[in-house]
Amino acid sequence: MTTLPNVMCAVHMTGHGDTDKLSYRSDVAMPIIGARDVLIKVAAAGVNNTDINTRIGWYSKSDKADDASWSSEALQFPRIQGADVCGYIVAVGEQVDASRVGERVLIEPCLTEVNGKALEQAWYFGSECDGGFAEYTKVAASHAYKITSKYSDAELASFPCSYSTAENLLTRAKVKQGDKVLITGASGGVGSAAIQLAKARGAYVLALTSPSKQQMIEDLGVDEVVLRSDKLSDVMSANSVDVVIDLVAGSLFPQLLEVLRPKGRYAVSGAIGGAIVELDVRTLYLKDLSFFGCTVIEPEVFGNLIAHIEREDIAPLVAHTYPLKEIVAAQTTFLEKKFLGKIVLTM
Structure with missing residues (x-):
């Protein structure tokens, strides 16, 4: 039987603010599992936008930041962030099958x-409860999915958040073979995941990105690249796409609705270009458009994602890895947005 330590290394977020709110410690108490939980030795954990947004209080709609969390509830500090986790089950609660010990999981x-x-x-793992920026973490057994794959731990840690978000967007928007799909923010974690998952469905994919990342996006197998420097109406016809998968919003929003066909579907899970948009409601109702706000993933999404990974329908995109103690450097690189794919922390 494996002897577990009493304390572990972890990164505490001590409040909302800059990276000075991140504290790497080696004396953090081990998680205590309940009857339906599993204890996981973390092998790798990806960095994503939610980590940053939660830390800086971006989710707050007030000046007090007491609603600056994924669920609009005040966070309890210190908090261990980290939603993208690959690891190995080392202990289980009394209501969990003991044979799960040793499983590699996402x-x-x-x-x-x-x-x-x-x-x-x-709840969001690493927001309303402690997550994976630590040597060990716990979660309900139902949320720990066994994975059988040749990919490395760091590669697998690139999948959970971005790819489940992308799979959920495509699921909610009912993307199918033959659909023409425009994806904004295509070089980010969710955007690049959506490209692969849409292609796996047999969709025709247009990707909106910057000139500096055009070649990287083309290498993912998109059918067309649309440059962010161009006005959409200059390079795309009105009523020309079935689905928009949007991660940008902002000033681009009205143009996205113009290129949607009548009865088109618009799905959104990000607003990196600005959360406040201009909507001509006539466009919405005269074109019979459907809007999907996508946060909580559908029950089938994560299991479907695991199947995609195991079949190798999709490939991991890891841009950089950093040891956990270098989380500030990792988040600094993340915010520079000069990479394609994911940044992953290793334990």
Whole structure:
């Protein structure tokens, strides 16, 4: 039987603010698992936008930042962030099959069960509860998915958040073979994931990106690249796409609706170009458009993602890896946005 330590290394977020709110420690108490939980030795954990947004209080709609979390509830500090986790089960609660010890797993970041109870409103792993920027973490067994893959731990840690978000966007928008799909923010983690997952469905994919990243996006197998420096109406016809997968919003939003066909579907899970947009409601109702806000993933999404990974329908995109103690450098590189794919922390 494996002897577990009493303390572990982890990164504490001590409040909302800059990177000075991140504290790497070697004396953090080990997680205590409940009857329906598993304890996971973390091998790698990806960095994503939610980590940054939560730290800086971006989710808050007030000046107090007491609603600056994924669920609009005040966070409890210190908090261990980290939603993208690949690791190995080292202990299980009394209601979990002991044969699961030793499994290599990915954690589903959108949680519907915590502390043995179903949640009325979903939590985000590493936001409303402690996550994976640590040597060990715990989660309900139902959210730890066994994975059998030749990919490395760091490569697998690039999948959970970005790819489940992308798979959820495509699921909600009912993307199917033959659909013409425009993806904004194509070089980011979710955008590049959406490209691969849409192509796996047999869709025709147009990707919106910057000139500096055009070749990288073309290498992912997109059918057309649309440059961010161009006005959409100058390079695309009105009513020319079936689906828009949007991660940008901002001033681009009205143009996205113009290129959607009548009865087109618009799905959004990000607003890196600005959260406040201009909407001509006539465009919405005269074109019979459907809008999908996508946060809580559908029940089938993560299992479908695991299947895509195991079949190698999609490939990991790891731009850089850093040891956990260099989390500030990792997040600094992340914010520079000069890479394609994911930045991953290793333990």
